[in-house]
Amino acid sequence: MTGFLGFVSLFFLVFYIALQVIMTLLAAGSPVFLRRERIVERFGRDHDMLDSDPAPPVSIVIPAHNEAIRIVESIR
Numbered sequence: 001m002t003g004f005l006g007f008v009s010l011f012f013l014v015f016y017i018a019l020q021v022i023m024t025l026l027a028a029g030s031p032v033f034l035r036r037e038r039i040v041e042r043f044g045r046d047h048d049m050l051d052s053d054p055a056p057p058v059s060i061v062i063p064a065h066n067e068a069i070r071i072v073e074s075i076r
Helices: 002-043 048-049 068-075
Strands: none
Touching: none
């Protein structure tokens, strides 16, 4: 009976240590995740919106000096 109780005690000891290691790693990694999420909330997820299928492609034409008439002609 002592062998069985020793095995069970060792199992729970290893389980507890493994659980504490996992919890420590999660607690150590959470500031990194929270900082990343705060940056995303501050600046938004523009790249996600622009890469999605519903977003249409947009071209912006900026005329140079005295080129507005030629651009209008070339678009027609």
